[in-house]
Amino acid sequence: MTVLYENRRRAKRARLGILGAVIWSIGWFYWAYVLNSGGTRTAAVVIVILVGLLPFVALHFYGSAYVVRLAREGNEVIVTTLGLFTNHDMRVPVTAILEVARPEAAGMTIRVAGRRMPFMLDMQAEHGDLAAIAALANHSAPEKP
Numbered sequence: 001m002t003v004l005y006e007n008r009r010r011a012k013r014a015r016l017g018i019l020g021a022v023i024w025s026i027g028w029f030y031w032a033y034v035l036n037s038g039g040t041r042t043a044a045v046v047i048v049i050l051v052g053l054l055p056f057v058a059l060h061f062y063g064s065a066y067v068v069r070l071a072r073e074g075n076e077v078i079v080t081t082l083g084l085f086t087n088h089d090m091r092v093p094v095t096a097i098l099e100v101a102r103p104e105a106a107g108m109t110i111r112v113a114g115r116r117m118p119f120m121l122d123m124q125a126e127h128g129d130l131a132a133i134a135a136l137a138n139h140s141a142p143e144k145p
Contacts, residue, residue: 001071001072001073001078002071002072002073002132003069003070003071003127004070004071004072004077004128004129004132004133004136005067005069005070005121005125005127005128005129005133006068006069006070006125006126006127006128007067007068007069007121007122007125007126007128008068008069008126009125009126010122010124010125011066011068011082011087014066014082015082015084018059018063018084021055021056021058021059022055024055025052025053025055025056026052027052028048028049028051028052029049029052031048032045032048032049032052035048059084061117062082063081063082063083063084063088064081064088064117065081065117065118065119065120066081066082066119066120066122067079067080067081067082067110067119067120067121067122068080068081068082068087069087070121070133072094072132072136075093075094075095076091076092076093076094077091077092077093077094077097077136078090078091078092079091079092079110079119081119092112094136096112096113096114097110097111097112097113097136097137098111098112098113098137099111099118099137100133100134100136100137101118106122106123106124107120107121107122107123108120108121108123108130108133109121110133110136110137121133
């Protein structure tokens with residue numbers, strides 16, 4: 001197995017951001033409780049609850065796209081994405097990788113067949129073999145021994 005990308009340090013920072021969003025949501029839920037106890041209209045309470053749920057929805061999509069580790073093992077790529085408490089591993093065949101793009105200087109995206117959202121790679125990672133990652137979309141890049 002060849003590790004192409006490793007980003008554990010910045011993933012810890014992202015988890016701290018997730019913790020901040022959870023605390024922010026708890027504040028909104030408490031406000032909804034106070035409004036409901038005070039006799040405020042139900043529509044206002046529902047709106048406050050929905051605003052409190054927004055970070056969880058956003059974090060679900062962000063966590064499933066933010067890559068912590070990328071490794072190649074034969075004809076498969078093991079993509080490890082950010083999770084709230086633990087990371088999630090996904091095995092993707094190399095032939096399913098459609099595109100590797102670098103839309104901006106700070107990041108790179110990998111499009112995979114069957115996924116609407118691309119994987120996001122942060123270029124400020126501890127380790128990143130950009131040539132090997134870009135070669136994944138060619139489907140003919142030999143694996144390093």
